[in-house]
Amino acid sequence: MSRYAGDAEAIRKLVREAEVHRDVFVDEELFQLEMEHLFANTWVYVGHDSQVANEGDFYTTTIGSQPVVMVRHTDGEVKVLLNRCPHKGVKIAGETCGNTGKVFRCPYHAWRFRTDGSLHSLPWTQGYDNTGFKDSPAALGMTRVKNVHNYRGFVFARLNDEGPGFEEFFGDSLSSFDNMVDRSPVGKLQVAGGVLRYMHNCNWKMLVDNQTDTCHPMVAHESSAGTAKAMWQKAPEGTPKPMAVEIFVPFMSPYEDFDKMGIRVWENGHGHTGVHHSIHSDYSAIPGYFDQMKAAYGEERAKAILGEARHNTVYFPNIMIKGPIQLLRLFKPISANRTLVESWTFRLVDAPDLLLERTLMYNRLINAPTSVVGHDDLEMYERAQEGLHANGNEWVNMHRLYDPAELTQKNVVTVGTNEWVMRNTYRAWAHFMTLDM
């Protein structure tokens, strides 16, 4: 029985001012509607252009449930194509990445396509004369996603032809990408170090929520960060503080500290924690790095760039970035109760290797399937995914620091334990789910 398809009103009713209905997390029909509408109406992260540095380089991934290939076309631009042959549907690019030269060639019947998707040639073409083929969708080649935007190396796509423009969708939130890229003395990032892939038996939005949830670290991570902190406190006086301890200990900051760190709320579900200070603020200086930054930008600007230590910036619908440590997490939806989390890291071009080393240590300590912090979080998501089936109360609560005045406010800095960004996530969810219904 369909409860939500084609019923925008029923979908909007799932999001109250400070509560969200559990179906948003557990219902498979809503998940299918998310794939069809939400992930088509919004600008979804595809990949970084350093993954396709040269003409013909490609990278395969998904936008929601859609298989796509990101490719560097012969004109130097990055294109995003739906990864299926218009003939029989075979995925044309089979590997995660590679170089296809000037054309893609389908491995089944050798149809060829230029790297902008257009049909290049078919073998044994006389069989198509006067068949109506040239007027069929197949003759158009691989379907190209028309709305693609490369923002300082980060490639986004909007599957639907109609919808909000890139700048309109992201607004001021792009400043977090700016800060991450500006941290390279030459203003350039490269994907580096490999990607951690971690399977979660929970809804993708539980991960989105968690990124601005500042009331969970001292509770859920007491087992991991708390243990590391307690063990470090027993170390003899004068022991040099290991990088791993620097990474773990701030998770145990008390509520008051997270309050003071602040949260910035943007439109369309975007926002970030760590406005004034963050868990990344007090990392040790990396030798030589500030001098490089000063030489590149001048002292004042270099200090301004490095003084911005935003914690998590969440971009609706499904990524989070950490500017100060050049990390991006992508929450790939697989089904209502299954999500693939990919954690990507970047090298600051022309900066010391030690920065990348720290970023990679953070990634494996916090985001790996072998990470104790990851175990803490996933246990909570999976329990929620099961617990939400309980009847009696069908609502997820987000009342912390709710004020009805927020409904008309934009681009606000607020108290760091506010659940405002989460509430905005679901306002954006209801909006973009129903935008084309």
Next chain:
Amino acid sequence: MNRNDPKIDGAFPSDRELADFVLREARTLDQQRFEDWLTLFANDGYYWMPLEWGQTDPRLVCSLMYEDKLLLSVRVERLKGERTFSQKPRSRSHHVLQMPHVESRDEAANSYVTWTAMHYVETRNDEQTLYAAWATHHLAVEDGKLRIKLKRVDLVNCDAAFGNIQLFM
């Protein structure tokens, strides 16, 4: 006091003693004697689980684990924690090892390397997951006992998407 952690008989370990050490180490893990397990590591020992096939660099390429004794101790301590909810209930592990093969021995350098193919099972609640891997042990003799300088675990599917891996392979 670590049971089953005998001194070697002579000045240098025999191949049999090296193999026995690797088998005992796996048994210590499966018996959940994690503190005993930690004592099997040299103080500067590392546990490394690469992320990439044939990975050579643990520093500028990400790994699933690359941990010194401090980080391994945090894990062991955490497993016992009252508020370690991902271990309520606890996980259990099961190793099946092929006979460890002595890859190299350098008595002058006090360096011995073994290579062991293994299947590893980790289970919690109703889930049981099988992993296939090769363990490479870099061992040295300290105070008459074998100690781990580096244990490297290469999963055959190191680049696959995994769920939680909470114990030690």
